[in-house]
Amino acid sequence: MDDLIVKTITRIVVPFIQLYGLFIILHGHISPGGGFAGGAIIGASLILYTLAFGLEAGHKAAPHGITSKIETGGILWFVFLGLIGILAGGSFLGNQTAGFPMGTFGNILSGGLIPLATLGIGFKVASTMITLFHNTIEEDPID
Amino acid sequence: MINFSAIVDNINYIGAFVLFVIGLYTVLTHPNLLKRVIGVNIMETSIFLFFVSIGYVRGAQAPIVVKLSGELIYVNPLPSAMILTGIVVAVSITAYALSLIIKLHESYGTIELDEILKKEGEGID
């Protein structure tokens, strides 16, 4: 759409939305939220950018090659964290038994495995949302 | 004699079942495909309401530990964690169903189920 007010406000607000989403992802083990909610917020900011500036600008901001690699990387990161648990002698996705540092209660760098896994989930959810939106909007002919 | 206090105490569960039946009726009988997707969403919302109200403890606090607070009674956090996963599942089913409706509209030109079946019956494939 070609509205000047929407474009200006979007350009101002999108960094703040992404910062808020990153805050919710990083504090997933202390306060409500976590990977899904934070990833949805970052994905929503990219959808807002595509809606305000059109499809080509959206494709330049989140190109298909990068989002597919983030999606694959998210799941491989999660599986890699789980396999660390097996290598250290516990079960899959072991937390304290696998030797992750626990830290003090209430800090960000505490809880061992959980912030790392939440980061992977958050980025994967954001890239999935923007991929779904771009696929739904593009028109591709049906035979 | 209707036992009002029993109904008001359990109003969450009664509301969940009423919403479940409303959603079920919409999915099974409404001709418009988009309203069927809304019916599925209503059914899933009723399930979430039922699950979350199982975990409620009367007179307890939200299950977030603030430092230096000592021993308190908290609401059961497990149903809320399960419902987070359930909401993600519901969102992905809705996204997939809506993209199917877009493709159906492109190929049939309508999203009413009776008109689609009429075109299926008379068209040559």
Add this chain to the structure above:
Amino acid sequence: MISYHLPVYILVLLLVAAVLTPLRKSAYSTAFKLKVLIFLGLALILSLILFIDVTNNQSFFYNFGDWNTVIGIEFLVDGFSSLMTFVVLFIATLIVIYAFGDIPHELKPNQFYSYYALIFLLLFSMIGMIFTNDLFNLYVFMEILSLTSCGIISIKRKKENLLASFKYLMLGTIGSVSILMGIALIYMVTGHLNMSAAHETIASVWQAYPRNILISLGFILTGLGIKAAIFPLHIWLPDAHSTAPTPSSALLSGLVVKVYVFTMGKILFRVIGKEIVVAISIHEFLTYFAALSMIMGSVFAIGQ
């Protein structure tokens, strides 16, 4: 023992194969088919080793993250689940070998990789459903299975495929939501999601709250009946199987529908237990419905 982590290795192998497949940019060649066969063959060999090991030694519980039984998710690896895993992987390998030759006739070339990614996710969720001992984990795997099995029907972009896939998705979601309601009712009275832990408390619960158990069994059996296409609830089955591409139809009718019957057996005998099932005489109802399905299937087939 060497094979303590084998269920996790099978699942991780399938998940990594499903995620790496769409990244490919090269053409559809024999190198790609060889890689798919290597991943599937490796999973098949691992499941055979697991089955032989479990029948020689004893069955074991695998706790994820080393949490104890009441809090965490666990897999129960015994003779039943490892045998079913081996059968599922063996039939799936045969179907994928057939699909190598058949897919170029049915789909467009830029959809081949997505089809194999969907098949790997389908196998991942089926094996997860067979192994799991936790009720909510069962629901999560069931939803992955429902979405991917709708995906392999509607990947063939023709009009009747889309309509059949939409009907399957709606009815499948009604089934899943019914099963979740039944799980919520069981969790409400026993307080455990773990199947073995719920089984220990279900005898005392049956005296105190019989109506809850009855309603939850009604919801669970209806939901599983919709998804397993038992007689009165089978109306999505003819459309979905006739219009789908051939390997999808083989996967659906041979594997997906049967995994839900295994799940019904698991819930009825591992959670509720044999005494209560015989007391409500569910087994008679199931026998009547199974006989009706067989007879009505033949009657409708004659009418075609």
